Amino acid sequence: MAGISFRDATRRYAGTNAAAVSGLNLEIHDGEFMVLVGPSGCGKSTTLRMLAGLEEVDTGEIYIGDREVSQLPPAARDIAMVFQNYALYPHMTVGDNMGFALRMAKVPKSERDRKIQEAAKLLGLEEYLDRKPKQLSGGQRQRVAMGRAIVREPSVFCMDEPLSNLDAKMRVRTRTDIASLQRELGVTTVYVTHDQVEAMTMGDRVAVMNEGVLQQVDTPLALYDRPANLFVAGFIGSPQMNLLDGVIDDGAVRVGGYTLSGTPGSWPRNGRVTIGVRPEAWRIVPAEEDGISIEVNVVEELGADGFAYGTSSNEATPHHVIVRVANRYSVRKGDVLRLAVDLDKAHVFDTETGQRLST
Amino acid sequence: MLGLVVLFPLAYSIKLSFQSYSPIIPNHTGQWVGMDNYQRILHDGDFHHSLIVTAIFVVVAVSLETVLGVVVGIAIDRLRRMRRFATSALLLPMILTPLVVGLMFNFALNAQFGYLTWVFNTLHVAGGDGVLNGSVGALVALIFIDVWEWFPFVALMVVAGLQTIPKEPLEAASIDGASTRQVYWHITLPLLRPILGIAILFRATEAIREFDKVFVLTGGGPGSATAVNDLYQYRVSFLNWDLSYGAALGLVTFAAVLALSFLMYRSLRRKETAR
Numbered sequence: 001m002a003g004i005s006f007r008d009a010t011r012r013y014a015g016t017n018a019a020a021v022s023g024l025n026l027e028i029h030d031g032e033f034m035v036l037v038g039p040s041g042c043g044k045s046t047t048l049r050m051l052a053g054l055e056e057v058d059t060g061e062i063y064i065g066d067r068e069v070s071q072l073p074p075a076a077r078d079i080a081m082v083f084q085n086y087a088l089y090p091h092m093t094v095g096d097n098m099g100f101a102l103r104m105a106k107v108p109k110s111e112r113d114r115k116i117q118e119a120a121k122l123l124g125l126e127e128y129l130d131r132k133p134k135q136l137s138g139g140q141r142q143r144v145a146m147g148r149a150i151v152r153e154p155s156v157f158c159m160d161e162p163l164s165n166l167d168a169k170m171r172v173r174t175r176t177d178i179a180s181l182q183r184e185l186g187v188t189t190v191y192v193t194h195d196q197v198e199a200m201t202m203g204d205r206v207a208v209m210n211e212g213v214l215q216q217v218d219t220p221l222a223l224y225d226r227p228a229n230l231f232v233a234g235f236i237g238s239p240q241m242n243l244l245d246g247v248i249d250d251g252a253v254r255v256g257g258y259t260l261s262g263t264p265g266s267w268p269r270n271g272r273v274t275i276g277v278r279p280e281a282w283r284i285v286p287a288e289e290d291g292i293s294i295e296v297n298v299v300e301e302l303g304a305d306g307f308a309y310g311t312s313s314n315e316a317t318p319h320h321v322i323v324r325v326a327n328r329y330s331v332r333k334g335d336v337l338r339l340a341v342d343l344d345k346a347h348v349f350d351t352e353t354g355q356r357l358s359t
Numbered sequence: 360m361l362g363l364v365v366l367f368p369l370a371y372s373i374k375l376s377f378q379s380y381s382p383i384i385p386n387h388t389g390q391w392v393g394m395d396n397y398q399r400i401l402h403d404g405d406f407h408h409s410l411i412v413t414a415i416f417v418v419v420a421v422s423l424e425t426v427l428g429v430v431v432g433i434a435i436d437r438l439r440r441m442r443r444f445a446t447s448a449l450l451l452p453m454i455l456t457p458l459v460v461g462l463m464f465n466f467a468l469n470a471q472f473g474y475l476t477w478v479f480n481t482l483h484v485a486g487g488d489g490v491l492n493g494s495v496g497a498l499v500a501l502i503f504i505d506v507w508e509w510f511p512f513v514a515l516m517v518v519a520g521l522q523t524i525p526k527e528p529l530e531a532a533s534i535d536g537a538s539t540r541q542v543y544w545h546i547t548l549p550l551l552r553p554i555l556g557i558a559i560l561f562r563a564t565e566a567i568r569e570f571d572k573v574f575v576l577t578g579g580g581p582g583s584a585t586a587v588n589d590l591y592q593y594r595v596s597f598l599n600w601d602l603s604y605g606a607a608l609g610l611v612t613f614a615a616v617l618a619l620s621f622l623m624y625r626s627l628r629r630k631e632t633a634r
Contacts, residue, residue, distance in 0.1 A: 089545075
C-alpha cells in the first residue's frame with residue numbers, strides 16, 4: 001500500500017508542440033480510488049501509462065510511497081494494470097494468466113495456486129480456470145484481467161477504461177463490483193475513464209483533465225457543486241450544465257433583461273461573464289414573474305423525472321436550455337416555460353479566462 | 360489445360376510405375392509388372408540412404424533457418440532506424456535463382472581458387488582439399504547455403520508477424536514483472552507460433568524437394584553423400600534411364616510429402632482452434 005505523488009510530471013511526444021501531459025501535480029492518498037477523467041486526448045491515459053512505466057516521464061517525478069519511480073522499469077514499480085481490451089495472454093489458460101506475474105516473481109507453485117484459487121473465488125471464475133480467454137465472454141475476460149491484477153497484491157492498481165468494452169448493463173454492474181472490490185482490498189487505485197458518470201460514481205476523488213492540464217481535483221459532489229472553471233462545469237454533469245451569456249452590473253447578475261434573484265454580491269469586476277445553471281437549479285415560475293422564457297422542443301422522460309430541452313427567446317441566450325421537470329406529463333412539446341434561478345444556485349465564470357468567479 | 364499439365368503427366372507416371380520401361384535398358388519395353396517397382400523401393404538401399412540424407416538436410420537446415428530467422432526478425436523489429444534498409448537487404452538472397460546461388464558458392468568453395476576455401480584453409484578448418492570434396496563437409500556446406508538463402512524468409516515472416524501482434528499483452532507482461540527476454544519467450548514467441556508454423560511448413564516442403572543446389576554444387580557426391588531424394592530420383596530416371604522405377608519413386612515421394620504437409624498443417628490448425 002502506498003500513496004502516489006506526481007510532481008510537475010510532463011510528457012512530450014516527439015514532433016508535437018503541446019505536451020501530452022504538462023506539469024502535472026497530483027497527490028493520491030494511500031488506499032484512495034482516484035479517477036482521471038476527461039475527453040479523449042486530454043492526457044489521462046498518458047498520465048496512467050507514465051505511472052505504470054509504459055510511457056517516459058520527460059521532466060518531473062512520480063513517487064509511489066516514498067520511492068521515486070519515474071526512471072524505473074514497469075516491472076520494478078509494484079503496480080498491476082487492467083487494460084481497456086484486457087490484454088490477456090491469449091495462449092494461456094485463465095489460471096496461467098492470473099498466475100503469470102507470480103511465476104515471474106518465482107513464487108512457489110503451491111502458493112501460486114492458492115492465490116489464484118482465492119482470486120478466482122472472489123471473482124466467481126473458479127470453473128473457468130482451465131479455459132482460454134477466447135472461450136470467455138467479455139465480462140468474464142474483464143474479471144480475469146481484474147484477477148490478474150489482484151493476485152499480485154500490488155501497492156497500486158492502474159485501470160485504463162476497463163469497462164468500455166462491455167455492454168451497458170454489464171458496465172453498470174461491473175462498475176459497482178470494481179468499486180466495492182477496491183474498498184475491500186484497500187489498494188490505491190488510479191482509474192482512467194472518459195465517462196463522467198463512471199467518474200462520479202466510482203471515485204473517492206476525481207481529477208478532471210483537459211489538453212494535458214489538470215483542471216480540478218475534488219470529491220465527485222464538490223466537482224458537481226463547485227466546478228472551478230468552465231471546462232469542468234461543462235464536462236461534469238449529465239445532462240450538461242446550461243451556460244448562458246451574462247453581465248455583472250453593479251453587483252447584480254443579468255442574463256439579457258433578466259436579473260437573477262438574490263442579494264447582489266461583490267464581484268471582482270463588472271462586465272461579460274458566463275452563467276452556469278444546472279438543469280435542476282431552474283425554478284419553473286408563472287409567466288408574469290421575472291425570468292427567461294423557453295419554448296419546449298423535446299421532453300425526455302426518464303421515469304422518475306424528465307428533462308425538457310427548449311429554445312430561449314431571451315436575446316442574450318439564443319441557444320438551447322435544459323431544465324429538469326419533476327412531474328410526469330406536466331410539460332409537453334410546444335409549451336412555453338418561464339424559468340428563474342437564484343443567484344446562489346448559479347455559477348458565475350469569467351468568460352475570458354473560464355475561471356470561477358462565484359464563491 | 361489443367362488436365363494437360365497436371366492430370367495427364369500424373370496419370371502417365373502412375374501407369375508407368377506399374378510397367379517396366381526404359382529407352383535404353385534391353386527388354387524394358389513397357390511390360391506390365393504389377394507392384395514390382397514398388398517392392399523394389401522397399402529393398403533399395405540407395406533410396407533409403409537418400410531419405411536419410413534428405414531428412415538430415417531438412418531437419419538441420421529448417422531448424423537453423425527458424426532459429427536464425429526468429430533472432431534476426433526480432434532484431435530488425437527492434438531497429439529504430441534503417442529498418443526498411445535491413446528488410447530489403449534480407450530479400451537479396453531470396454530473389455536470386457537457386458541456380459545462381461549454387462554457382463556463386465561453387466566459385467566461393469572451389470578447392471583451387473574459392474575465397475571461402477582460402478578462408479577455411481587460413482583458419483585450418485576442413486581439410487585442405489576443399490569443403491565440397493569431404494562427405495560431411497559437402498552436406499554441411501549445402502545446409503549452410505540453404506540457411507543463408509532461406510533464413511531471410513523466416514525473418515521476414517517474423518517481422519511481418521510482429522506487426523500483427525497486439526501490443527497490450529506485451530505491456531501487461533512487462534508490468535507483470537517479465538524482463539524483455541522473458542516477454543519475448545513467454546508472450547511474443549507463442550503469439551508468433553501460427554505464422555512461424557506456416558513459415559516452417561513452407562520451408563520444410565521446399566527443402567524436401569531440394570535439387571538445384573545439390574545438382575550444381577556436388578552432383579550428389581562425393582559418392583552419394585549428398586544425394587538427397589530428388590537427386591537420387593534424377594539419377595535413376597535420367598542417368599540410368601530407368602523411367603518406370605523413377606516414376607514409382609516419384610509417386611511415393613509425392614504421397615509422402617503430401618501426407619507430411621497435411622499432418623503439419625493439421626497440427627497447426629488444432630493448436631489454433633485450441634486457443
